[in-house]
Amino acid sequence: MSDRDWRHAVLRDLGALNTGLVPPADRPRTTSPPVHETAAQFLTPGAMVFLLDRPVVPLSAALATALRECESTGRALQVVTSSSSRITLPLRSSKAQWVVHSDGYYEGLTGRPMCWNGNVFTPDSNARDYAPAYKAPASVPVGSQLVLTFQAAPTEHRGARVEHLMRLLTGRPPAGWGTTEPLEHLWNSSDLPRRDARVIAVGTSAIALLTFNGGTEQTTVAVGYTSGAEPPIADLPSMIGELATGHPIASLLARLNPGRADLTTEPRWTGMAAPVGLAIHGAFTGAPGFSRRRLGPMTWFPLGDGHSPEYWKRHRQLLAHLHSRQNGRPW
Template sequence: MVVLQDRPVVALSPWLSEAIGECADSGRTLQLVTPLDSRLSLPLRTAAAGAGVQWVVREADSYYEGLTGRPLHWYRNTFEPVPEARDYASGFTSRPSAPIGAQLTLVYRIRHSSEGDVSGPIDRLMQLLTGKTPGGWGPAEPLEYSWQGDRLTEYTRGRASSRVIVIGTGQRVAQALCEFSASGSGGLAEVSTVTVGYGPDDPPPLQHLPSLVGALAAEQTVASLFVQLTPGRADLTTEPRWTGAPAPVALAVAGSVAGPAGMPGQQVGPARSPLTLFPLGDGRSADGWQRHRHLMQHLQSPQP
């Protein structure tokens, strides 16, 4: 399915969300075509990074993939890679239209019981990151509901799986994508990705990460939490241009866990439900991914 959008910011509208779902159900790819000066909202950019959506950017008389810069052409009723292309499209390597700062992303996993509120973790983390409670939530953009934790709980518990968007109301732009899926005994498994935008002169406060993770763990039983930095716009929209690659900052796992040699962890949170926080890097060096792989291999290997 090919969808044409010509607007400054393309968001994950209800119609577009439904079209993506229809394509996924039928095994098709949705190709979203925009001009060079369009940007994607964070929820739509996340969808475009998956297997079922492709962002196609029109530059003069040519096309390229918006997230990779790979040149494309129209062939047999679809956009396909240009076989002879050996370089990125010129639009992908052009200068961004706004200053590039940093986007701080935290991905946490929590298992909820069969009863009770499920909005607590995202509410608390938004407060810790922005100083304020969330402003609204909904399955598509613009968000349909003002923030009410009980409404979110009712919505997610009534479905086998659901994905909702949550926005912050603090000084900096903050958004979350929260995925819930039914687990055994009526419980819910939650995987949520929270992102906060920082300008080039406003560095993320990574030095406060241990206290932030500890404060979240004091109120919620967190299974794991991963932190990374990505170069990007402070408003969390994405241009079809190269701005840099993400790099890891830290990984926290439940319990008091020993890390591999040379990678000590720091215990944070209460003694009844501690997390072990492993620093991985400054969020700017790709070397952090090596440490991440080393740590994951250690955590997944049988312990004596």
């Protein structure tokens, strides 16, 4: 089915063809078009739906605006693509829901079959299995993604921590930053906004998502590795110790995700994430059976090798132990 055919099929299912809402006809292009040129917007009381036929769908300015509108109106933002599209990490991490058209519909991140109820795409209550396209092999060999998420209090130079961490992981600072894709600014750690904001920073095979909200900063840094390449798991404790010594952080969780080295996501199953370790500011003891190590101002609890999802149980046990001794302090 061609790009135009699948979009017309979706619009027919949504009842949009009768309203005259039809995506622009395909036409020769020498460059990749902006997102809005290939997007058909369909609005109901429950959802705002975008149909996008790009190979890679980013968190564009148009989608970021739609997310804000949906938040204020109580709608769901649902992005519909074909099964050949991928989405970027910033879009995946947003509140948009990814719906894939392939002999029906399914949720791109979970494989859960979906159906249109006249108002919004919802889970198909009659489905008993994942969507067939979700179970198909990935288009490239599955690599790995090292993901570090930390919480801290914002500092004067809001990009200092992420710059330091990217240098440790990749040898280079971020190249650029922005609030939507493509990024608008060359990197300068002093230029990040002082207001509450969600910022994207991109480096060498790395993406960072920084969220500033009130007196807190939560940052996720992901680095992609090709199949056969080994992430620096053994070096993580020393890296975290160096980061925390120069730039205090409250906590840091390290995990390993199976996925593409370019950090985009296909609408197919690639495996489950698994924990590597948890670092917490201060001196702590773990529950029985947990080893620990001081890393400057932090305590590091190794949780697994990054390849064993069952170790999330150890993560929950450790958090329960720490919460019971710290009056529910969030990590």
